Amino acid sequence: MSDASYLSLQKLTLAYGDTVAVPDLDLDIAKGELIALLGPSGCGKTTTMRAVAGLLPVKSGHVRLDGADITHVSPNKRAVGLVFQSYALFPHLSVYENVAFGLKLKGLRGAELDKKVRSGLTSVGLSTFADRKPAELSGGQQQRVALARSMVMEPKVLLLDEPLSNLDARLRLEMRTELQRVQKETGVTMIFVTHDQAEALALADRIVVMKAGKIEQIGSPEDIYNRPVSSFVADFVGFENIFPLENGRLRTASGLEELSSQPPSAAGLAWRPRMVSLGTGPFRGTVRGTSFAGDSREYLLDTPLGAIKAEVEASAPAHPLGAELAFDLPAHKAAPLSTFS
């Protein structure tokens, strides 16, 4: 095992009956890394997590952790912790008893047990809530109990499957920070499943983007945000203007269009709304929609190329619905895509 492959998924094929959900997945995760698994509903994120946790038998391939093949090791012997979207706390047990539960199963008692539970509760900021029942806690607090309950088991890998999706925006942000802190403090390796790209960008060391059971791109948040490799990833991370390239020309609704400057060689080009230049350029469009977003304004343009979304500073003069505007898709600003699907 090298440091870069502390957790290693090797040619992992996962299926429900005869239906393969994840074919031939290869993924190496370094010790202490925080990986975000990002992708649309049904792409295989939970399925992959369940296989790592040992809750789903593997059809073929291997799961290796810390130098050992754990493909057929039972879930409770894997040193893999799991926190799901629904916190699944025991409602009749206190916060303290919930956190102590797994440790007791391991045979811990007395002062040693108490010390671990107290320190687990302290690490998630809930030391004064030990005697409460889950129903007497907010959603965020319940999620923190679930996190403490997993962390006290000192897992080698902690899997979090959309743990924040039940929380409101403010709590999500708080929990995000909390997770990052716990991860930095304990150095635990984490895989974090989300379909929220902002969350993945904010949290992860590396992001794995999945599509239909396969990995579409792995990279740093900067890579994924600025250098999507495919139209699928570009679309997923907010590039709204995406076109195939053919012989250096853009394939659009009205046929092949010449750009104002030489594009790079690529299968396609993608522009975020704010990469579109509004006011000058070789193309024309009619304002069909406009929305104000505080410090910026977004325009939806009807154009011969198809619909174009452009974003400008809110301080720029506003254009009314129906206005005709010139615009440009500057080739040098576009993200070049190596695959177009």
Ligand SMILES: Nc1ncnc2c1ncn2[C@@H]1O[C@H](COP(=O)(O)OP(=O)(O)OP(=O)(O)O)[C@@H](O)[C@H]1O
């Ligand atoms: N118990 C099951 N039996 C049969 N098929 C299943 C089962 N669970 C999931 N699937 C299928 O496997 C595929 C992957 O599902 P999975 O739950 O891994 O998706 P996901 O990426 O976690 O999606 P979401 O973001 O909606 O949670 C989907 O096509 C899904 O319908």
Ligand SMILES: [Mg+2]
């Ligand atoms: Mg899921």
